[in-house]
Amino acid sequence: QVQLVESGGELVQAGGSLRLSCAASGRTFSRYAMGWFRQAPGKEREFVAAISWGGGRTRYADSVKGRFTISRDNAKNTMYLQMNSLKPEDTAVYYCAAGLDGPADSWTRYDYWGQGTQVTVSS
Secondary structure (H helix, E strand, O other), X not given: OOOEEEEOXXXXXXXXXXXXXXXXXXXXXXXXXXXXXXXXXXXXXXXXXXXXXOOOOEEEOOOOOOOEEEEEEHHHXXXXXXXXXXXXXXXXXXXXXXXXXXXXXXXXXXXXXXOXXXXXXXX
């Protein structure tokens, strides 16, 4: 089993940057593909980015491509999401997730989820 804890969310002005972290427990972190999803109030959960177990493959939602970068450090059991050029429409709760099959863009492919971290981008 994997337990995930997100951090790094905060209030930032449009055009600014944030780095989210997802810390995983357990010694099997490197076996899992990882993903970031987000959910804004009144909207469905949305795929943001995903990375393979070894970090060699990544995929992004079109809405964040070129602005966000996903990465992982298996030695530290941690995944990151570097977010640049933030826009008000990026405001959401961001969740990290782990799954054995990936990098996948469907939330149904993930087995473990964190509690989320709030990102708010002011205009």
